[in-house]
Amino acid sequence: MHLWFGPITILDMELFSSEKNREPIKLPLPDAEAIYYPSFFTLEESALYFEILNSKTPWQQDDIKLFGKTYPQPRLTALYGDDDKSYSYSGIEMLPKPFSKTLKEIKLKIEKVSEVKFTTVLLNLYRDGNDSNGWHSDDEKELGINPFIASVSFGTNRMFHLKHKQDKNLRYKLLLENGSLLLMKEATQHNWQHQLPKSKKIKESRINLTFRILKKPYN
Ligand SMILES: O=C(O)CCC(=O)C(=O)O
Numbered sequence: 001m002h003l004w005f006g007p008i009t010i011l012d013m014e015l016f017s018s019e020k021n022r023e024p025i026k027l028p029l030p031d032a033e034a035i036y037y038p039s040f041f042t043l044e045e046s047a048l049y050f051e052i053l054n055s056k057t058p059w060q061q062d063d064i065k066l067f068g069k070t071y072p073q074p075r076l077t078a079l080y081g082d083d084d085k086s087y088s089y090s091g092i093e094m095l096p097k098p099f100s101k102t103l104k105e106i107k108l109k110i111e112k113v114s115e116v117k118f119t120t121v122l123l124n125l126y127r128d129g130n131d132s133n134g135w136h137s138d139d140e141k142e143l144g145i146n147p148f149i150a151s152v153s154f155g156t157n158r159m160f161h162l163k164h165k166q167d168k169n170l171r172y173k174l175l176l177e178n179g180s181l182l183l184m185k186e187a188t189q190h191n192w193q194h195q196l197p198k199s200k201k202i203k204e205s206r207i208n209l210t211f212r213i214l215k216k217p218y219n
């Protein structure tokens with residue numbers, strides 16, 4: 001499964017999907033622990049959840065600051081949590097809304113396989129291939145030392161890139177499919193960054209949910 005491009009190793013996870021391997025896959029990332037469940041939700045569940053979340057979420061578009069200039073974030077977001085503590089990332093402070101019935105249902109299903117309880121979920125709506133999420137780690141101090149992130153995808157498939165922070169030759173690509181779940185735990189956020197790049201070809205929307213655990217006490 002390794003494709004060699006000069007000194008850079010790229011693991012093309014599209015190959016896994018085209019082989020119709022629907023079993024969970026432990027990603028072969030050094031210094032990380034990440035497990036991908038290609039069909040965690042059925043097609044029917046995924047279509048229903050996409051429809052409800054797309055139409056019922058109070059989506060917002062915040063501004064981000066890059067090199068002193070302000071830009072609208074290239075996607076829409078919403079935050080839900082089990083209390084009213086704010087969550088800050090990339091200079092944006094968000095106040096959570098209480099979990100909806102749909103989000104509670106999804107959270108319970110994810111918690112069964114994750115064996116942890118999540119406190120918070122950040123929703124991203126990528127309206128089409130012009131929307132994106134730049135290189136970052138989910139390593140805000142509120143998430144503690146080894147953050148446990150459960151990332152759910154509904155809607156159109158999008159590529160997800162990972163790069164090692166120290167070893168610049170280690171880069172991986174994974175196709176995040178409709179109805180999939182990606183668990184990232186242990187030192188993944190410490191050693192790796194991820195991004196969801198733009199793609200000119202994509203005209204359809206995708207909704208992503210990243211379940212997180214906010215540690216208490218936080219300030
Ligand atoms: O949309 C995705 O798959 C990635 C989302 C993400 O990295 C984030 O919200 O922190």
Ligand SMILES: [Mn+2]
Nearest residue numbers: 136137138194
């Ligand atoms: Mn992230």
